[in-house]
Amino acid sequence: xxxxxxxVPGDYLAYIRRKSLWIVAGxxxxxxxxxxxxxxxxxxxxxxxxxxxxxxQNISHKWDTIIWNIRLPQALTAIVAGAGLAAAGVAMQSILxxxxxxxxxxxxxxxxxxxAAFSVIILGTGQMHSTVADAVxxxxxYITTALAFIFCLLATVVILFISRIRGASPEVMVLxxxxxxxxxxxxxxxxxxxxxxAQLAAVVFWTFGDVSRANWNELALMTVIVVxxxxxxxxxxxxxxxxxxxxETAKGLGVNVERVRMTGMVIGALVTAVIVAFxxxxxxxxxxxxxxxxRVIGDDQRYLIPASCVGGSILLLASDTAARLIVAPxxxxxxxxxxxxxxxVFIYLIIRGYRR
Amino acid sequence: xxxxxxxxxFLYNNREVLxxxxxxxxxxxxxxVLGPNGVGKTTLLKCLNRxxxxxxxxIYLGEENLLGLRTMEIARRIGYVPQRVETGRxxxxxxxxxxxxPHIGWDITAKDLKIVDAAFHRLSMEHLRLCYIDEMxxxxxxxxxxxxxxxxxxxILLLDEPTSNLDLKNQVEILAVIAGIxxxxxxxxxxxxxxxxxxxxxxxxxxxLKGGTVHLFGTGDDVTPGIxxxxxxxxxxxxxxxGVRCIVPDxxxxxxxxxxxxxxxPYDKRRFIGPVAPVRPD
Numbered sequence: 223x224x225x226x227x228x229x230v231p232g233d234y235l236a237y238i239r240r241k242s243l244w245i246v247a248g249x250x251x252x253x254x255x256x257x258x259x260x261x262x263x264x265x266x267x268x269x270x271x272x273x274x275x276x277x278x279q280n281i282s283h284k285w286d287t288i289i290w291n292i293r294l295p296q297a298l299t300a301i302v303a304g305a306g307l308a309a310a311g312v313a314m315q316s317i318l319x320x321x322x323x324x325x326x327x328x329x330x331x332x333x334x335x336x337x338a339a340f341s342v343i344i345l346g347t348g349q350m351h352s353t354v355a356d357a358v359x360x361x362x363x364y365i366t367t368a369l370a371f372i373f374c375l376l377a378t379v380v381i382l383f384i385s386r387i388r389g390a391s392p393e394v395m396v397l398x399x400x401x402x403x404x405x406x407x408x409x410x411x412x413x414x415x416x417x418x419x420a421q422l423a424a425v426v427f428w429t430f431g432d433v434s435r436a437n438w439n440e441l442a443l444m445t446v447i448v449v450x451x452x453x454x455x456x457x458x459x460x461x462x463x464x465x466x467x468x469x470e471t472a473k474g475l476g477v478n479v480e481r482v483r484m485t486g487m488v489i490g491a492l493v494t495a496v497i498v499a500f501x502x503x504x505x506x507x508x509x510x511x512x513x514x515x516x517r518v519i520g521d522d523q524r525y526l527i528p529a530s531c532v533g534g535s536i537l538l539l540a541s542d543t544a545a546r547l548i549v550a551p552x553x554x555x556x557x558x559x560x561x562x563x564x565x566x567v568f569i570y571l572i573i574r575g576y577r578r
Numbered sequence: 579x580x581x582x583x584x585x586x587x588f589l590y591n592n593r594e595v596l597x598x599x600x601x602x603x604x605x606x607x608x609x610x611v612l613g614p615n616g617v618g619k620t621t622l623l624k625c626l627n628r629x630x631x632x633x634x635x636x637i638y639l640g641e642e643n644l645l646g647l648r649t650m651e652i653a654r655r656i657g658y659v660p661q662r663v664e665t666g667r668x669x670x671x672x673x674x675x676x677x678x679x680p681h682i683g684w685d686i687t688a689k690d691l692k693i694v695d696a697a698f699h700r701l702s703m704e705h706l707r708l709c710y711i712d713e714m715x716x717x718x719x720x721x722x723x724x725x726x727x728x729x730x731x732x733x734i735l736l737l738d739e740p741t742s743n744l745d746l747k748n749q750v751e752i753l754a755v756i757a758g759i760x761x762x763x764x765x766x767x768x769x770x771x772x773x774x775x776x777x778x779x780x781x782x783x784x785x786x787l788k789g790g791t792v793h794l795f796g797t798g799d800d801v802t803p804g805i806x807x808x809x810x811x812x813x814x815x816x817x818x819x820x821g822v823r824c825i826v827p828d829x830x831x832x833x834x835x836x837x838x839x840x841x842x843x844p845y846d847k848r849r850f851i852g853p854v855a856p857v858r859p860d
Contacts, residue, residue: 225729228696230688234671237708460679466666467676471723473629474658475679475730476650520710521666576667576710 241525244518248532252301255536259297259543260289264551292434299433299441300542300556301535303497304507306448308534310490311508312515312527313455316462317486318392319469324509325494327396328381328487329403330374331505334498336406336413337373338428341366343417366428367499374495377402378488385487390480395487431504431557433542440500451493452531458482459523466521506560507534510568517571537564579640579733580604581626581766586635588618588625595621597790599635603734603766603783608757610777611770613787614810619770620661622787623736626768627656639733653680657727661738663719665712670722673711674698677726690729697725701755717748721755728759735759737769741776749773753780774806774825798823 261272265288271281275289307325314323325331341347347365381398388394414422436444455462461482464472472479497504514537515529538556541563545554581603588596595618603609611619624630626637628649637644639655647655657677674697678690698704701721706714711722720740727735740756741749757780760767771777777784784801786794786809794805806814806825813828 225693225696225700225731228692228694228699230691231671231695231707233708234669234691237669237671457684460676460682463668463672463676464679466664466668467673467726468660468662468664470624470629470658470660471663471676471726473649474627474653474656474660474727474736475677476648476653477679478649516667521668522672 241519241522241529245525245529245532248529248536252532252535252539255539255543256297256301259300259539260293262543263288263293263546264553295436295438295441296434296542297539299436299444299501300539302441302445302448303433303501303504304511304534304536304538305531306444306451306493306497306534307504307508307538308511308515308530309448309452309455309527310493311510311534312512312523312530313458313462313486313490314508315512316466316523317483317490318396319465320392320396321513322509323396325490325498326403326505326508328399328491329377329401329406330399330491330494331498331503332403332406332410333373333377334370334495335429335503336410337369337371337499338366338502339410339413339417339425340373341369342424342428343413343421345369346421371495371499373406374491374498377406378491378495381491382484382488385484390483392483395483429503430555431498431502432555433501433504433538434553435502436500444496444500447493447496451489452527454489455486455527458486459527462486462523462527466523502555502557504538504557504560506564507537510564511537514564514568514571517574517576520576580638581734581768582636582638583626584636584638586622586625586637587633588621588630589633590621595790596625596632599787599790599792601785601792601795603768605733605764605766606760607766607782608760608780609766609768609783609785610781611768611785611787612774612777612809613793617787618790619787620738622785623658623738623768623770626734626736627652627658629658650680653730655732656734656736657730657732659720659723659727659735659737659740661742663723665714665719668711669708670703670711670714670718671698671707673722674725674729677729680730693729693731694725697729700728700759701725716743717745717751720744720748720752724752724755733765735765735767737767739770739772741771741773749776756780778823778825801825803828 257269257272261267261269267285267288271285272289274281275285280286311324314325314327315321317323318327320327345365380402381395384398385394414425417425461472461477464475464477465479465482469479511533512526512530515526515533519525519529537560541559542556544563545556545559548554583599583601586596586599587594599622611622613619621630625632628645632645644652671694674694675686675690678686678693682690698707701724703718703721706718711719714722724740735756737756740752744752753776756767759765778798778801782797784794784796784798785792786805788809793809794800803814803816813830814825815828816823816825
């Protein structure tokens, strides 16, 4: 069959261009927020000097120390983690055919929290100090991080195993995730009940996700994983579009639905595991940023995946900046603020409906 | 290019759903797969493009063994319109563009856009191009799904109950569209149907399934009240209504106590009312 009499439709190209412009605008907003985020905090640094310092000019030793050691890695971590969580969320919503899909639906972050609690309470890797600024420290962050990561992967392996024997259907995956989520939450509560005050505080502290926790090495590792995962998801964008149109349509288009579902879940879980292990539990971003992006540019995964990543970066960076300002000179962990910042915007978008 | 199906067997949970199904479908034909609920019509359709994997048997498209091809290669040869189509916040153009999936490498090209554009012209729905599919009617959605299968540039088009959930006007419109495409592009369409009258009107060949196997594979002339009673277990009358062959259930099988008293006409008078001249096998 040949359709040779068609033209490249101009109105469609214009429509597509508008979507791209939204993403470009989002990227510009990220850059702006990035500069603002570096300039504000307990010590305010003028924007011009932030730009000069970032471009390598030596303005003052103090600014150098603050920017290169503290604020720059923190801002970059917020951008990378926000994008990673949102990318995992948008992929899982498509794979699981469920608008409530997110890295948390599968119980992965609860598994990470359990791993951290296990490390702190059973292996004794955390305790409380009496200093005001950083009251709680994790004595051995590497063991805590490693255990959080291992338990994240353990949850993933369980879901994969069950999907393997029962077929990789969205229902099986979601229900298994909900069960695992409850199981790990119960396990964490059990451990907390027998913990000392200091250990309890350390566990709770760990659970509040915080982007200031990562050092340059951890940031580099997270960046590699998030970028690789984003490329993987974007590479699969047509497969996700096909699955969105229904499993049967997708199969009729030659898409190996089960395999796309399995691989997407493994990659999404891996991204989440890395972020949760290094930063703690950061809710809301993975669930809600994709929906925010949907309201603005629709469900086409070609644009939805990049837009969600950009949205995740914006939300986490803005939340982290606000978390530094609200009770200055104290600093709130960002996880406390993502929902405060995001929920009103999200509810507004739900009420307003889709952009025409 | 002929689609030849030979002794196809399909098991579901060790239960044999299809048993030695064989048929040959030629280009330019519309073939209706008919039979009662649960007889395996949809299963047969899904085996043809290997959404379901047959236990044994052969499927050849021309000289090519379809069961030996990768799924993406099958999708370049066979288009599939499922019974249920999911909507989303997508424009109709994007939804149809998805049909190019089996041909797309990293990204779409101008050629893909041109083919989709042509498909919209072919189905006379240019005005819907930038409408969102989650705001469309059932008839429009069905056309989108057909357009999506068409831009796969298939040799064979499979349609699972293309007219279910549609009103009468849309049913006729959709079937006319399918008939037009089949004739113009010399491809074959295989569709499962429940509406015997629409099937009779638009199809060239009929596959009646009974007990998981082909009870009859033939033309319209082979469709007799006897065959339909054997397959569906209900006696029917086939008559001529304004030059159109029609199938209706025979009166004797309707529990007359359920018909309101005011409409209850004596049996003998009822069956000859109107222009229906019954053709009885006896």
